[in-house]
Amino acid sequence: MKKLLLIVLPLLLSVAAVASGTIEGEIEKQPLNVSAIIMFLLFVSGTLGITYWAAKRTKTAKDFYTAGGGITGLQNGMAIAGDYMSAASFLGISGLVYLAGYDGLIYSIGFLVGWPVILFLISERLRNLGKYTFADVAAYRLKQAPIRTLAAFGSIATVILYLIAQMVGAGKLIQLLFGLPYELAVVLVGALMILYVTFGGMLATTWVQIIKAILLLSGATFMAFAVLSHFGFSIEAMFEAAVKVHPKHEAIMAPGGLVSDPISAISLGIALMFGTAGLPHILMRFFTVADAKEARKSVFYATGFIGYFYILTFIIGFGAIIMVLNNPEYLDLAKQAISGGSPILGGKNMAAIHLSHAVGGNFFLGFISAVAFATILAVVSGLTLAGASAISHDLYANVFNKHGEVDEAKEMKVSKIATVVLGIVTIFLGIAFEQQNIAFVVGLAFAIAASANFPVLFLSMFWSKLTTRGAVIGGSLGLATAILLVILGPIVWVQIFGNETAIFPYKYPALFSVTVAFVGIWFFSITDNSDTAKAEREAFEAQDIRSQTGIGAEGASEH
Amino acid sequence: MTKEQVEQVKNNPKYQKLVTERSKFAWTLSIIMLVMYYAFIMVIAFDPSLFGTKIGDGVMTVGIPVGIAIIFISFILAGIYVKRANGEFDQLTKEVREELGDIA
Numbered sequence: 001m002k003k004l005l006l007i008v009l010p011l012l013l014s015v016a017a018v019a020s021g022t023i024e025g026e027i028e029k030q031p032l033n034v035s036a037i038i039m040f041l042l043f044v045s046g047t048l049g050i051t052y053w054a055a056k057r058t059k060t061a062k063d064f065y066t067a068g069g070g071i072t073g074l075q076n077g078m079a080i081a082g083d084y085m086s087a088a089s090f091l092g093i094s095g096l097v098y099l100a101g102y103d104g105l106i107y108s109i110g111f112l113v114g115w116p117v118i119l120f121l122i123s124e125r126l127r128n129l130g131k132y133t134f135a136d137v138a139a140y141r142l143k144q145a146p147i148r149t150l151a152a153f154g155s156i157a158t159v160i161l162y163l164i165a166q167m168v169g170a171g172k173l174i175q176l177l178f179g180l181p182y183e184l185a186v187v188l189v190g191a192l193m194i195l196y197v198t199f200g201g202m203l204a205t206t207w208v209q210i211i212k213a214i215l216l217l218s219g220a221t222f223m224a225f226a227v228l229s230h231f232g233f234s235i236e237a238m239f240e241a242a243v244k245v246h247p248k249h250e251a252i253m254a255p256g257g258l259v260s261d262p263i264s265a266i267s268l269g270i271a272l273m274f275g276t277a278g279l280p281h282i283l284m285r286f287f288t289v290a291d292a293k294e295a296r297k298s299v300f301y302a303t304g305f306i307g308y309f310y311i312l313t314f315i316i317g318f319g320a321i322i323m324v325l326n327n328p329e330y331l332d333l334a335k336q337a338i339s340g341g342s343p344i345l346g347g348k349n350m351a352a353i354h355l356s357h358a359v360g361g362n363f364f365l366g367f368i369s370a371v372a373f374a375t376i377l378a379v380v381s382g383l384t385l386a387g388a389s390a391i392s393h394d395l396y397a398n399v400f401n402k403h404g405e406v407d408e409a410k411e412m413k414v415s416k417i418a419t420v421v422l423g424i425v426t427i428f429l430g431i432a433f434e435q436q437n438i439a440f441v442v443g444l445a446f447a448i449a450a451s452a453n454f455p456v457l458f459l460s461m462f463w464s465k466l467t468t469r470g471a472v473i474g475g476s477l478g479l480a481t482a483i484l485l486v487i488l489g490p491i492v493w494v495q496i497f498g499n500e501t502a503i504f505p506y507k508y509p510a511l512f513s514v515t516v517a518f519v520g521i522w523f524f525s526i527t528d529n530s531d532t533a534k535a536e537r538e539a540f541e542a543q544d545i546r547s548q549t550g551i552g553a554e555g556a557s558e559h
Numbered sequence: 560m561t562k563e564q565v566e567q568v569k570n571n572p573k574y575q576k577l578v579t580e581r582s583k584f585a586w587t588l589s590i591i592m593l594v595m596y597y598a599f600i601m602v603i604a605f606d607p608s609l610f611g612t613k614i615g616d617g618v619m620t621v622g623i624p625v626g627i628a629i630i631f632i633s634f635i636l637a638g639i640y641v642k643r644a645n646g647e648f649d650q651l652t653k654e655v656r657e658e659l660g661d662i663a
Contacts, residue, residue: 296641
């Protein structure tokens with residue numbers, strides 16, 4: 001292990017150095033960004049050091065999946081924030097504010113409001129019932145094999161879709177920021193994430209996420225502070241200046257065209273709120289703390305950090321309107337010659353990056369670029385660990401290996417192999433999807449999480465009449481409906497397949513697919529009169545007592 | 560846990576108090592969140608110009624403080640829940656477990 005890290009670390013450093021020499025002269029890439037590369041290498045060596053430290057402390061399966069259950073509420077809250085604040089939300093939301101003003105805030109709020117509800121209804125029950133994955137909870141009193149298969153399928157689908165989106169984003173972002181070739185960027189991200197997860201498990205992943213959250217929050221705070229100080233800390237003056245220069249003028253201060261009809265609005269709201277509560281890598285974080293008390297604290301801190309972060313991105317977006325828009329330094333002249341207007345280099349998602357240059361020069365641009373890269377690494381590591389756990393803990397240990405005792409060492413080995421395989425698959429998918437329109441991918445991930453994972457998990461904790469048959473049929477129907485409606489919807493059917501009109505008119509299927517899942521689970525549970533169904537209903541009370549009091553719950557490991 | 564033990568826990572008055580009060584509290588706060596968020600979404604869906612109404616003489620609109628307030632309220636409600644759950648409810652849970660002795 002030690003040897004391998006000693007070999008790999010300089011290797012990674014030299015790969016980056018060699019690659020950096022080969023990119024000069026390409027038009028779409030930024031010139032080589034030396035300060036960004038230096039800061040990124042500092043982050044990588046620091047986190048690999050942490051991985052080395054974590055590897056020595058990761059001996060049992062419990063260490064690997066949950067860092068031994070000894071993470072504190074504050075640490076876990078930071079790690080949840082680090083898991084959730086992706087580069088897409090940092091660059092994407094500030095870019096949306098830059099482009100459309102108020103509409104960016106609508107997205108931010110949707111991403112935030114799920115958190116308090118997770119706290120009130122889910123977090124402590126999840127902690128009291130589960131061990132390593134959310135399938136532990138869903139399958140608590142139901143049949144292990146079918147429920148875990150469904151949960152693993154939902155988890156792996158969510159994880160892979162999310163990973164594709166992160167990888168394609170990472171490749172393009174790094175190409176732009178660092179001047180590295182797309183494929184190399186994808187391989188670099190994939191290789192680092194495999195290293196963090198296989199050697200350092202949940203402990204290393206957690207610390208990568210905590211460090212990333214601190215870096216991202218400090219960078220964003222500095223930018224927002226710089227913008228506000230430019231206007232003598234008068235919000236009113238900032239908005240006035242933005243309204244004056246933005247081509248949409250006063251329209252940026254009110255909702256625009258983002259959510260056009262009531263059905264889409266509600267459907268988006270359901271996808272964001274319930275999807276958050278069905279993301280396997282987020283749910284898994286609740287098992288890293290010692291008890292329900294720490295689980296609650298985690299969500300409280302996470303809500304605070306995430307909310308604060310979204311307020312910052314709003315200010316950053318407005319700052320970009322004032323300092324980046326119309327600034328000839330950031331203007332994409334080639335694009336302007338074709339389409340007019342004032343397009344910025346790299347598109348709207350680069351607004352925050354250009355702003356970092358406007359307020360802090362090359363050095364700070366390097367810092368924010370390195371933070372964006374670190375952000376991607378932290379998110380993909382959490383995703384990979386969740387995907388690998390679904391394979392090793394749910395499928396291998398509880399479905400395929402249901403006869404006889406599960407050897408813990410073997411289960412861990414399987415999950416490490418699964419991590420490496422997932423990492424390699426992700427690298428290939430990242431490269432394969434480079435030229436594809438991936439706008440639907442994150443939406444589909446959220447739709448699957450909301451329609452397959454969330455209803456089964458939620459009803460397993462709250463509804464005594466749930467049976468295996470109901471959960472499997474209803475959950476599968478929700479999953480199938482979500483996938484089908486995304487395919488028939490405007491993004492895939494019209495934009496990708498090139499058809500005239502969409503068969504399903506809405507971009508977000510969650511309102512329909514979540515309803516299908518809940519109705520399906522309800523119907524196929526109440527009509528289930530088998531003996532196992534009866535036993536499953538009777539087992540609810542004992543489960544409920546454990547979920548309410550923590551009697552019999554998994555504690556932290558002793559060392 | 561045997562059937563008798565389940566009955567014993569269910570009949571414990573402190574357990575009953577814990578479950579009833581915590582459920583009521585958690586669901587009340589959840590409903591506040593849901594109503595607040597979906598009211599926000601409904602205004603955007605049906606009457607977006609309402610959020611475009613100006614406050615004062617400048618460019619500030621109603622929608623901006625409302626949006627920021629939702630973020631703050633989410634955090635405050637989370638804090639209120641954690642304070643009561645980690646104090647009162649955890650104390651009650653501890654007492655329940657002490658009374659149950661062997662089972663817990």
